[in-house]
Amino acid sequence: MQHKATLIYNARILTPTGWIENGSLLIQNGLIAKIASYETILDEFAEAQDRMDACGQLLLPGFIDIHVHGGGGYDAMLGSVDHLQGMCRFHASNGTTSLLATTLTATNEEIIRALDCAAQSMKVEREPDGANLLGVHLEGPFLNKVRCGAQNPADLREPSIEEFxxxxxxxxxxxxxxxxxPELNHAxxxxRHAVQKGVVISLGHTDADFETMQRAVEWGATQVTHLFNGMRPLHHREPGAVGGSLMLDQLAVEMICDGYHVHPSLIKWAFTVKPEGKVLLITDSMCAAGCPDGEYVLGKLPxxxxxxxxxxxxxxxxxxxxxxSSLTMIEALANTVAFTGMDIAEIIPALTLHPATQIGxxxxxxxxxxxxxxDLIIVNEHFQVCQTxxxxxRVYDREA
Incomplete structure (x- = not known):
């Protein structure tokens, strides 16, 4: 479906080669058609029918959250298209333009219902009104009870090709x-079977030792789920899952940067020890994100x-x-800037390009x-998302 051309001008645009001050960007048929400095606006963007003044604010690539269970009162595990679309709208208001609906450990039937719902939702052809659902992150049930965290231990089970x-x-x-x-029987x-299907393997909720982490990389694992959380910690005589995550350069690591799950100094350290492209910021948010304090349910757990x-x-x-968590991606960005002292341009790829690369x-x-x-967001100096x-x-407008 073709749409009228949209021009965003007077923006500070972050590109792979750096910032464009007083920049202009033309959108045509859902794609980025032109990028230029403000001075060329009349010559280069005459075809734009819809013009928007960014007022000097940041124009950034939209965030890609590859680990998110819900938000805004919506839950990916409920097997409801309305819930999937609702969480996509909520996270779009916080800068997320694409996400993977993430499951929880549950019964076979409950997981299959959630997966079927996600597949059906992705088939619906409609104008976007929230973040783009890119697919599913299957978190559980092939996890270790010793490190299950908030995954329901009653429904954990050993890996099975048949169940996969x-x-x-x-x-x-x-x-x-x-x-x-990876330490579980038949893992x-x-x-190996999932990798052949094109699935990215992330090691998590694991009591694996360092040697098992090494072997898992040989089997095809390329990622770690929420670094430091739900895994065997670092010890000077046995580096464990945390040590393997940090020392094995093949592994990209997710981090929940809310200041609760990981100490701010460790967040800064992870950015220094992992190779370029191997840090991924996620929310791991559940349905309560964006909602008032109170009691909720995560899977079957209160x-x-x-x-x-x-x-x-x-x-x-x-x-x-x-x-x-109740984290949003824009909060993850603001927190990481505060925790690390790094420039926004250094951190943005961890919320955008790096997760995109992980899933191809x-x-x-x-x-x-x-x-x-x-897939773009306009962000002001207070780390508030103005438009998505x-x-x-345009699926979100803070002034609307």
């Missing part, structure tokens, strides 16, 4: 990413959100361990370049 195939069929091939504990054959922190609710009503979409998403999808564009269509 049932998930793959239900998802209609839309599983892009799978978290698995090797399931990892949780409490208090001042933005989400905890498991224990039998005596007190707060247990962390259970997902770097040629169409993740940077502001000619011919790429016009998905495939060239």
């Amino acid at each position: 195939e049932a998930f793959w069929s239900a998802s209609q091939g839309t599983i892009k990413l799978m978290t698995i504990a 090797e054959e399931v990892i 949780v409490i959100m208090n001042k933005g922190k989400v905890y498991l609710k224990q039998e005596d009503g007190t707060e247990g361990g962390l259970a997902g 979409l770097q040629n169409t998403k993740g940077t502001i370049e000619l011919g790429k999808d016009a 564009f998905v495939r060239g269509r």
